[in-house]
Amino acid sequence: MAVLTTRRAGQALAALLAADALAHLYWATGATWPAADARALSLAVLGADVPFTPPVVLPLAAALTVASAAVAARAHGRGGRPAALVTGAVTAGLGVRALAGAGWALGLDTGIGEAGPAFHQLNLLLYTPLCVGFGWAALRVLRGPRPERVAA
Numbered sequence: 437m438a439v440l441t442t443r444r445a446g447q448a449l450a451a452l453l454a455a456d457a458l459a460h461l462y463w464a465t466g467a468t469w470p471a472a473d474a475r476a477l478s479l480a481v482l483g484a485d486v487p488f489t490p491p492v493v494l495p496l497a498a499a500l501t502v503a504s505a506a507v508a509a510r511a512h513g514r515g516g517r518p519a520a521l522v523t524g525a526v527t528a529g530l531g532v533r534a535l536a537g538a539g540w541a542l543g544l545d546t547g548i549g550e551a552g553p554a555f556h557q558l559n560l561l562l563y564t565p566l567c568v569g570f571g572w573a574a575l576r577v578l579r580g581p582r583p584e585r586v587a588a
Contacts, residue, residue: 442580445573446511450504452570453526457500460493480558483540483551511577523578530571537564 462469463477468488471477478486486492506522509515540551541560 438580442576443511445580446507446577449526449570449573449577450508450511452566453500453504453507457497457504460497460500463488464490464493464497476554479552480554483555483559507574507577520578523574527571527574527578530567530574534564534567534571537567540564 468474468477471480474488475485477488478484503522503526506515506519507526510519510523537559540556541564
């Protein structure tokens with residue numbers, strides 16, 4: 437049962453990372469959905485005015501794709517040390533983002549510029565809860581039982 441839970445957590449996290457990679461690929465085309473323009477997208481997603489250009493978003497899409505594959509491999513007891521290291525990095529990243537999001541939700545200065553109401557609302561209702569939930573899933577995958585260690 438623990439193996440199944442670990443696999444499901446890993447599959448859900450891998451799917452989220454893959455969807456995020458696809459969003460970055462989409463933004464690399466110059467599209468700005470769900471925002472009206474690139475600046476509004478940047479402010480809503482990052483809380484700062486950062487370019488959503490191919491040199492910025494394509495490396496992120498690649499990193500998210502690698503992370504998705506590594507988490508999926510780790511959840512199925514594959515990938516060895518590299519998958520464990522990447523899953524650990526994903527776990528740490530989600531944990532840091534969850535803590536930062538909680539701080540921002542409590543009114544701490546973002547320190548990153550012009551974060552407006554869209555960012556603050558998305559942070560409170562979407563970004564931080566996702567980071568908490570998927571951070572837990574990443575930790576579960578990182579520390580949970582792996583199939584090769586479970587007796588058949």
